[in-house]
Every structure is written in C-alpha cells, then in structure tokens.
Amino acid sequence: DKLDEDQIKRIKDVQRQMIVNFSKFNILNYWPGVTKILLRNRWKELFFLRKCQEDVFMPLIRARKMAKEERVNKSKEDMKDYEDEYVLSYVDTLLALELPEEKRKLTEEEMVSLCSEFLNAGTDTTSTALQWIMANLVKYPQTQEKLFMEIKGVVQDGEVSIKEEELQKMPYLKAVILEGLRRHPPAHFVLPHAVTEDVILGKYAVPKDATINFMVAEMGWDPKVWEDPMAFKPERFLESGGETFDITGSREIKMMPFGAGRRICPGYGLAMLHLEYFVANLIWKFEWKAVDGDDVDLSEKEEFTVVMKNPLQAQVCPRLK
Numbered sequence: 001d002k003l004d005e006d007q008i009k010r011i012k013d014v015q016r017q018m019i020v021n022f023s024k025f026n027i028l029n030y031w032p033g034v035t036k037i038l039l040r041n042r043w044k045e046l047f048f049l050r051k052c053q054e055d056v057f058m059p060l061i062r063a064r065k066m067a068k069e070e071r072v073n074k075s076k077e078d079m080k081d082y083e084d085e086y087v088l089s090y091v092d093t094l095l096a097l098e099l100p101e102e103k104r105k106l107t108e109e110e111m112v113s114l115c116s117e118f119l120n121a122g123t124d125t126t127s128t129a130l131q132w133i134m135a136n137l138v139k140y141p142q143t144q145e146k147l148f149m150e151i152k153g154v155v156q157d158g159e160v161s162i163k164e165e166e167l168q169k170m171p172y173l174k175a176v177i178l179e180g181l182r183r184h185p186p187a188h189f190v191l192p193h194a195v196t197e198d199v200i201l202g203k204y205a206v207p208k209d210a211t212i213n214f215m216v217a218e219m220g221w222d223p224k225v226w227e228d229p230m231a232f233k234p235e236r237f238l239e240s241g242g243e244t245f246d247i248t249g250s251r252e253i254k255m256m257p258f259g260a261g262r263r264i265c266p267g268y269g270l271a272m273l274h275l276e277y278f279v280a281n282l283i284w285k286f287e288w289k290a291v292d293g294d295d296v297d298l299s300e301k302e303e304f305t306v307v308m309k310n311p312l313q314a315q316v317c318p319r320l321k
C-alpha cells in the first residue's frame with residue numbers, strides 16, 4: 001500500500017523538474033501554433049518531462065485500479081464488504097469519478113495531470129509560505145520572541161510537541177501566518193478564470209470566455225487598504241476587536257492568498273492548519289537566528305510559486321533542555 005523511498009524519490013524528482021521549469025513552459029500556453037515552430041526545443045523538453053511523469057504516475061494509478069478490482073471480486077466471493085478496512089486515496093476518488101456532462105470516466109492522462117496538480121498545489125505552496133514566514137521570524141527577532149512567549153503561555157514546560165487543540169489558543173500565531181500570506185503570498189495570481197457571459201466590471205467590458213486573473217500580491221500590498229503594507233506587522237490582524245479575519249473573502253476581500261468564491265483553494269483549511277502547526281513547533285523547539293552578518297534577503301524569484309531568491313539560511317538552536 002505504502003510507497004517505498006525509491007518511488008517517492010522518483011515522484012519528487014519529476015515534480016521538481018516541472019516546478020523549476022514552470023515559467024519557462026508557461027509561455028507555451030500563448031500562441032501554441034507559433035511557439036511550436038519558434039520554441040520547438042522547449043516543446044520537446046516539455047513532452048519529454050510529461051513522458052517521465054506518465055512513467056512515474058501511471059503504474060501507481062494502475063496498481064490502485066487493480067487493487068480496487070481485486071477487492072470487489074473478493075467481496076463478491078466472500079459475501080463480505082472490505083471497503084471499511086481500507087484507506088481511500090485521492091487516486092481512488094479519481095477512478096470512481098464520472099464526468100456528469102460528458103458521461104465518461106477520466107482518462108489515465110487526465111488522472112496523471114490531476115495527481116501532479118494536487119501534489120504541487122498541496123506541497124510547494126505550503127512549504128514556500130512556511131519558508132517566507134520563518135524568514136520573517138529570523139529577520140525580526142522581537143516578533144519571534146513575542147510568538148515564543150505566546151506559545152510558552154499555552155504549552156506545558158517540557159512538552160515535546162504542540163498539539164492541534166493548543167493552536168486554537170494562539171491568536172498571535174494566527175496573525176503571524178496571515179501576515180506571512182499577505183506579505184508573501186506563494187501564488188501572485190490565481191489559476192486562469194473565464195467569465196461565462198459578457199460583463200461590465202467597473203469601467204471595463206469583459207467579453208464571454210476571456211481569460212481573467214487577479215493580482216493577488218498587489219491586493220495584499222494596497223496602501224489604500226493596508227497601512228504601511230510592505231512592513232511585516234502581524235499585530236495588524238489583532239486589531240479587529242477579537243473578530244477572526246475572514247481568509248475566504250466571503251465578507252470583504254482585502255487579500256486573497258487562496259483565491260475567493262467558488263474556485264477558492266480547496267486545501268486552504270489544511271494549509272492554515274499545517275502552517276500553524278509547523279511554525280508553532282519550529283519556534284517552540286528552536287530559536288532561529290540570522291547567520292552572522294546576514295540580513296535575510298527577502299528578494300523574490302518566480303518558480304511554480306514565488307519563492308525566496310536566496311533560500312533562508314539560519315542558525316537553529318534547540319530550546320528544550
């Protein structure tokens with residue numbers, strides 16, 4: 001059932017290749033007819049990587065399909081239901097899916113694309129956000145200290161790791177995460193959207209089917225909405241009189257690191273939980289300091305997400321005796 005280290009490494013390597021080449025391949029979306037001639041070699045590279053992805057994912061998808069068939073047959077033979085004894089995976093949900101309008105199942109190629117999207121969307125985003133947040137906690141030691149003191153007030157001395165329930169008692173932690181997502185949203189744009197009919201939006205006419213997008217990062221940095229927007233100040237999220245900030249934008253949209261509305265990131269709850277859990281534990285267990293003479297460079301670089309141009313380097317000292 002579980003993947004071995006070698007299989008995990010193969011998935012990681014092929015996904016990493018896709019991510020680091022993402023901007024390079026993105027341009028192929030525009031005028032494919034023209035780029036197929038002008039950027040022939042880039043297309044070749046993309047097809048080669050895609051083939052590698054299929055070689056890695058397809059055997060795993062097929063194995064899952066076979067396991068399901070075997071289970072169904074065994075259930076029939078033994079007149080017993082085995083479904084409860086088995087952990088449902090993302091691939092199982094894809095195998096069961098029937099497209100309602102087209103009345104068909106997904107092809108293996110579509111499943112490979114969805115698995116790839118799910119893996120990248122669910123890991124690269126969160127790890128990028130985590131790195132940006134930790135970089136700010138290294139750059140601003142007073143913020144790190146304030147967070148540590150909050151954690152200390154909630155967690156018993158000597159407790160090895162922080163539990164999920166304890167995170168709910170840490171408003172400053174949540175403010176640090178929100179400020180990280182506002183100041184450094186991993187996605188500076190959402191996925192391409194389209195309007196289903198001609199609309200007038202403000203002063204602009206948006207024709208049916210036109211691709212539209214949102215400038216996620218710029219929204220979070222808008223000086224008309226945020227005071228001193230380029231500064232890292234988690235306190236701004238504590239000033240709302242105890243009301244929790246609505247990250248889904250259902251009341252008002254002041255920032256939208258996960259998008260908003262019907263196509264909002266389906267993993268936002270998990271991502272918030274992961275970020276709170278990792279940041280709290282990393283700060284509870286270690287003191288994070290800048291490497292001597294290093295001022296923590298917050299320059300950006302675009303990959304699949306917008307990452308730190310110079311990845312964080314820090315001195316990490318255990319706090320627990």
Ligand code: HEM
Pocket residue numbers: 117118121122123125126129185186187189190191192257258259260263264265266267268270271
């Ligand atoms: C800090 C972490 C994350 C950030 C900043 C983030 C951000 C986003 C954004 C901006 C979108 C596009 C929304 C739109 O087009 O309107 C998106 C889509 C998506 N995200 Fe996340 N995400 C994060 C974590 C996750 C996690 C943990 C998962 C899964 C476990 C996930 C799965 C997805 C998927 C599958 C989509 C595509 C949804 C669709 O096509 O409608 N994301 N995410």
